Amino acid sequence: MEDVVVLDQVSKSYKGFKLDRVSFSLKKGFIHGLIGRNGAGKTTTIKLMMDLIRPDEGSIRIFGLDNRRHGKEIRQRIGFVYADNHFYDDLTVENMKRVVARFYTDWDEEAFRRYLTLFDLPANKKIKHLSKGMRMKFSIALALSHHADLIIMDEPTSGLDPVVRREILELLSEVIQDENKTVLFSTHITSDLEQVADTVTFIHDGKIRFSLPKDELLERYTLVKGGTDLLDPDTREPFVGLRETPVGFEGLSDDPKRVYALFGERVIYEKPTLEDIMVYTIKFGENRGGNQSAEHPL
Amino acid sequence: MRSILYKDFVAERTVLLIYTAGVILFALQVVPIFDPLALASCLAIFFTFTTASHEEMNNGHILINSLPVNRKDVVTAKYAFHLAVGAGFIGLDVLLETVTGAWSPDLGWQIAIAVIGIVWFASVFFPLYFWLGHRFVQIAMIILFIMMVGVVPIVFNLAAKHDYWGILDAVQTLPNSLLLGLGAAVTAIVFVVSGFLSVRLYERKEF
Numbered sequence: 369m370e371d372v373v374v375l376d377q378v379s380k381s382y383k384g385f386k387l388d389r390v391s392f393s394l395k396k397g398f399i400h401g402l403i404g405r406n407g408a409g410k411t412t413t414i415k416l417m418m419d420l421i422r423p424d425e426g427s428i429r430i431f432g433l434d435n436r437r438h439g440k441e442i443r444q445r446i447g448f449v450y451a452d453n454h455f456y457d458d459l460t461v462e463n464m465k466r467v468v469a470r471f472y473t474d475w476d477e478e479a480f481r482r483y484l485t486l487f488d489l490p491a492n493k494k495i496k497h498l499s500k501g502m503r504m505k506f507s508i509a510l511a512l513s514h515h516a517d518l519i520i521m522d523e524p525t526s527g528l529d530p531v532v533r534r535e536i537l538e539l540l541s542e543v544i545q546d547e548n549k550t551v552l553f554s555t556h557i558t559s560d561l562e563q564v565a566d567t568v569t570f571i572h573d574g575k576i577r578f579s580l581p582k583d584e585l586l587e588r589y590t591l592v593k594g595g596t597d598l599l600d601p602d603t604r605e606p607f608v609g610l611r612e613t614p615v616g617f618e619g620l621s622d623d624p625k626r627v628y629a630l631f632g633e634r635v636i637y638e639k640p641t642l643e644d645i646m647v648y649t650i651k652f653g654e655n656r657g658g659n660q661s662a663e664h665p666l
Numbered sequence: 667m668r669s670i671l672y673k674d675f676v677a678e679r680t681v682l683l684i685y686t687a688g689v690i691l692f693a694l695q696v697v698p699i700f701d702p703l704a705l706a707s708c709l710a711i712f713f714t715f716t717t718a719s720h721e722e723m724n725n726g727h728i729l730i731n732s733l734p735v736n737r738k739d740v741v742t743a744k745y746a747f748h749l750a751v752g753a754g755f756i757g758l759d760v761l762l763e764t765v766t767g768a769w770s771p772d773l774g775w776q777i778a779i780a781v782i783g784i785v786w787f788a789s790v791f792f793p794l795y796f797w798l799g800h801r802f803v804q805i806a807m808i809i810l811f812i813m814m815v816g817v818v819p820i821v822f823n824l825a826a827k828h829d830y831w832g833i834l835d836a837v838q839t840l841p842n843s844l845l846l847g848l849g850a851a852v853t854a855i856v857f858v859v860s861g862f863l864s865v866r867l868y869e870r871k872e873f
Binding site for chain 1: 668669672674676677679720723724725726728731732733734735848849870872873
């Protein structure tokens, strides 16, 4: 499988935050999810890919090219959707489209008109008069109308109502039917990714915790529920995150075999959701007493 | 670069229209003013401030740098747009002054000074803008306004009262062609250095 994006040991420091030697790759023809809480480093990673910020160290290759030296060429093949509005508020949808369209050699006006109709976007309405959902749809319409090979979306569903979110996710699933296209979808709404993502990269405190195919990920982790009397230093060890209450415990483990060996049939085993994996790793990680910062091989 | 210029034009055309109306009103003496050409140059300068402020407000740098462009082209387009607007305002004012018969005998000199003023402004403004960003625009606009309204008229009157401390006489003794050539050469050098510096600063900028 061809790598569309390769981040190799990329670091970027800000005051109070460091993206620390981040490495992962995006395979052609898949929807890749980038999850993590707000401030985990998702937007920084995307900005680095778009060459809006420069890495302190490491390299980024997109379509096999260095993203700094070949930025213009690379961005010709990227469709981008950002969480914040970056359009000119006083322009109408039509005028903003005219501005953006001129930059792309492969602009497809017919496709854009199709998305306008699909999203019910009013061409003559000013950007400032569009709702957040409408703005996001417009942004997606632009991103999809120049036959981009890579679509980068930073929190596209954040703050949107469930109907709009579902529409966007369905559209992404359609887009990826073209196996030459690749999507990177950053979000903290993990349920969105459960629906559409093929692989998931989890970033926390500026570090990649894992980058795995979604199915493999959900196989790898198990959610364990049982009584607190079963917990001791040894049985706590295989948990990535542990939540204890007066009536029992719930823990997430990335070593189901070992957990089964320790607890057998005395506990309940459940398949975790992406949200479980994220929450237990972040919030309950410090309760388990063990290999909290262990990272999975990429 | 044409795409960037088109973007700037579409994004700023309403503001451009308002400033153009100002140039017309002053040139036709609808609003009586001592030197409409100088004011046209000032309007070109204020226009550039306005567009810079507008750009910051709309996260314009994030948009443009996410599109398939080089940062060098973005900087070049900024200079080109400012110069084009300046030339347009000067041209419009000269045309209207000519049509209305308000032609001044030293119009050639006035045009040269106006052009040099606009180029000098670009040479100073853009490197500072690309270096300091939005904060510079805000502070500089306030300072510029105070200078235009308060300081410049006082200094001008003071200089006129003291016969420009002999500087004007000394300058006038030099041949016109030498003065113009010298002014143009220095302006060109400053402009090229400014462009080079702006590209360097913008290439380092993070959004």
